[in-house]
Amino acid sequence: MNKLHFHLLMVCTLFLTGCMSIAKPTQATPIPVTTSLLVSPSQILEPAPTITIVKTLPNPTVSSDVILPALFYILDSKVFEQVGDPPGKEVADLADAGPILAAFQTGEVLLVMGEQGIQRLKLSDSTIEKIFNFDKPARYGNFISASDGHNVFFIIIVDDPQAEFTSSCQVGFYDLNLDVITPVITYPNAMRILGSAKDNRGLYLLYTGQSTDFGRVFLVDIQKGEIIKEIAFQGELIASLAPDGSYLATLNPSYDNLENTIGVFDITSSPGTPPRTFKLPNEPSFVPGNFLWSPDSRILYFNLWADHYWDVPASGPVPYGLWQLELESGKMSQPSHGTEISFNLERISSDGEWLLLRDRDGVIWVNAYSGAQKAIGLPENAILVGGQ
Numbered sequence: 001m002n003k004l005h006f007h008l009l010m011v012c013t014l015f016l017t018g019c020m021s022i023a024k025p026t027q028a029t030p031i032p033v034t035t036s037l038l039v040s041p042s043q044i045l046e047p048a049p050t051i052t053i054v055k056t057l058p059n060p061t062v063s064s065d066v067i068l069p070a071l072f073y074i075l076d077s078k079v080f081e082q083v084g085d086p087p088g089k090e091v092a093d094l095a096d097a098g099p100i101l102a103a104f105q106t107g108e109v110l111l112v113m114g115e116q117g118i119q120r121l122k123l124s125d126s127t128i129e130k131i132f133n134f135d136k137p138a139r140y141g142n143f144i145s146a147s148d149g150h151n152v153f154f155i156i157i158v159d160d161p162q163a164e165f166t167s168s169c170q171v172g173f174y175d176l177n178l179d180v181i182t183p184v185i186t187y188p189n190a191m192r193i194l195g196s197a198k199d200n201r202g203l204y205l206l207y208t209g210q211s212t213d214f215g216r217v218f219l220v221d222i223q224k225g226e227i228i229k230e231i232a233f234q235g236e237l238i239a240s241l242a243p244d245g246s247y248l249a250t251l252n253p254s255y256d257n258l259e260n261t262i263g264v265f266d267i268t269s270s271p272g273t274p275p276r277t278f279k280l281p282n283e284p285s286f287v288p289g290n291f292l293w294s295p296d297s298r299i300l301y302f303n304l305w306a307d308h309y310w311d312v313p314a315s316g317p318v319p320y321g322l323w324q325l326e327l328e329s330g331k332m333s334q335p336s337h338g339t340e341i342s343f344n345l346e347r348i349s350s351d352g353e354w355l356l357l358r359d360r361d362g363v364i365w366v367n368a369y370s371g372a373q374k375a376i377g378l379p380e381n382a383i384l385v386g387g388q
Contacts, residue, residue, distance in 0.1 A: 062374035068365050069349050072105050072385035086377055092126045104143035105387040113141045132181040146196040147243050150176050155193045163188040185225045198245035206239050214239055233265050238290055242297035249291050249300055278325055284308050289344040295352045300325040336371035
């Protein structure tokens with residue numbers, strides 16, 4: 001596969017997975033956009049010494065007396081809770097939910113996004129209620145929690161023949177305290193929610209366009225429903241905001257030595273401030289999927305594969321396992337070895353102890369402190385519910 005073909009494939013993949021959004025509020029919010037700021041060229045650090053990678057090491061197994069975090073999944077319109085090994089326990093029947101685009105659990109509330117709107121399931125009594133209707137059928141969508149834990153943001157994408165790329169996105173949030181959904185903003189293009197600002201009054205959105213590289217982040221005032229700041233930066237394939245709203249991690253921040261560098265921008269700093277940069281081990285190598293931040297915003301987790309992302313051999317990529325970057329020291333290490341190549345980083349527990357990796361047939365819980373692993377099977381075609 002040549003580089004051009006791979007770029008086209010990555011564009012499609014990012015559009016299907018990252019830009020999840022759907023629906024419009026009753027009135028589109030006018031969006032004043034400020035002039036894009038200029039970013040000075042990234043300052044790449046001196047190449048780090050080559051890190052020896054051990055491909056296969058024995059991992060401790062999670063002890064049978066350890067209680068793992070609960071997993072929720074949806075299968076055939078029914079919601080199941082599973083702690084440890086299967087089977088899961090049925091907790092609710094969504095009945096006429098239709099195709100499910102996304103689901104998210106926080107505390108005793110589980111939100112389910114369908115093509116027509118959002119349902120709220122109370123886990124305490126299994127009651128289900130439709131709490132938001134979309135004006136147009138949603139094509140894609142997802143949820144992400146605010147850093148304060150009181151709100152859950154959502155983004156949806158709908159068909160829009162008038163938009164530049166025939167799609168528009170709508171952003172809103174569910175207030176856990178008030179039990180209501182409030183639309184925030186609409187935009188005539190694909191966007192991705194990165195997370196809330198440090199003061200929790202703003203929301204960062206990534207403009208994704210039709211390419212694998214990034215150049216703009218919008219800061220939206222949640223109460224006003226307006227873009228109040230546009231931040232220019234450089235990155236490719238992956239962008240992930242730290243939970244405290246201070247740092248934005250991406251790949252290839254200088255468009256040089258593709259995907260072999262992690263860039264971490266201080267998103268609250270002066271315009272044009274270059275990122276800190278960190279060479280990936282054993283180049284050429286790249287990060288598939290996404291980054292995960294520890295809840296305290298001090299550690300960045302990622303999977304690592306060999307070769308360039310556009311030049312993976314026909315026999316399949318060679319996995320280098322799970323890695324972590326300690327932001328303060330710049331040290332890279334492996335918290336656990338031997339994770340299977342097909343598993344992608346899904347989420348991290350709110351206390352930072354457990355990382356969840358998944359593939360089509362199941363998940364692996366990895367203890368971030370000990371490296372202990374526990375593989376758990378899931379039913380085929382189960383929709384894993386997101387959460388903290």
